[in-house]
Amino acid sequence: MIKTDALIIGAGPTGLFTAHQLKLIGLSCEIVDNLDKIGGQCIELYPDKPIYDIPAVPECTGEELTNNLINQIKAFNIPIHLSERVDEVKKENDSWLVKTNAGKTFSTPNVIIAGGVGSFEPRKFAPKECEKFENKSILYSIKDKKIFEDKTVSIFGGGDSALDWAVELSKISKVNLIHRRDDFRGAQSTVDKVNELAKLGKINLYTKYQLANVNGENNLESIDIKHDNKEIKNIKTDFALGFFGLIMQLGPIANWGLNIDKKTIEVDTEKFETNQKGIYAVGDICNYPGKLKLILSGFHEGALAARACFKLARPDEKYRFEFTTSSKTIKNRLGIKE
């Protein structure tokens, strides 16, 4: 069990800056995020798109903002637990017991939810019957490519993941690549490679087709794909892989006894505390009168939530406000030598 003064759920810009604020005032904290990388929506949805409304930063991309925030908290050595989703938050005496899907347990007086619009999950195939084969013969990510050796694999999607895997698996498997239109949005060099392999008969290309149906008893045996002109083709296949990007789902947060309205959590504007004492929500996921979904609002909300955490983490101490420009204590925490 990991003991910490505050646990932050979400490693997006708001979560990262909230961690900065907590460490600045002398509290310990750890961060959990379901993605395999730091940065949240900034890194997953718009790493290359410019942002123009970060105070004092005229222009930066999602990736640059993330890297700057990582730099800003570097000295604090904050443990960040990636690829883990918080599944359970339970009250135990004066603390919250927080469990992740990787089996870690945290004990903390303060939980700060900086979860954006929830956790990123892969987008799935439309036919409902696909659930039956999920994680067996229908997959949305690849952990071990060896399972596809000498098998028939049907890959769906038009972006880099779909194309890269089609090229890679064509070396060891029989590959069908199926996409809803003629254009692919992946890198041109990969698109060229796919077309070349298709000419050589190493990849069977089906464009303007989408998945209509899946057939099989315990394992997938074949799939039906439907053309824009309604024609249906049946293809024998051992696996179907879908690469349609990620979607945000509120997920387990809905079960923690919080007041939730339209996928956002109600908070007060003094501490950004929810209806549960010691659970705060900051950034896009929180809601209060006048709420603006801007990164700069998340920074403000995190700074105030961090001060509220102090009271619960150090009930016998008094929080003293200090400026970073003049406080020796803060400079020590930041590792700045004068």
Added chain:
Amino acid sequence: MAKITYNTHDNKTHIIDVQNGLTVMEGAVQNDIPGIDADCGGGMACATCHVYVDEEWQDKLPAKEDGEEDMLDMAFEPKQNSRLSCQIVVSDQLDGLVVNIPSKQG
């Protein structure tokens, strides 16, 4: 101002007066019409404001910009009349537009 008809998946019809300059997505979100999530808030980055445009209107809408078709690749059950409602800006010309909201966004 344009009257926009939103048909939701539960076979309900919502006819809303949407101000010029707002998007079809904003018209839905501001009037609590279910089925349009708009997770990214209109940044063409998430494909959760996906709608099917009534076929009569398909050719009357401004063409898709770069990137919209790419995002539609990720939408749930995209069709030829699929659009991202955050990319359709309302004007007097769109008076009477009909959009159908899919069963889910992802």
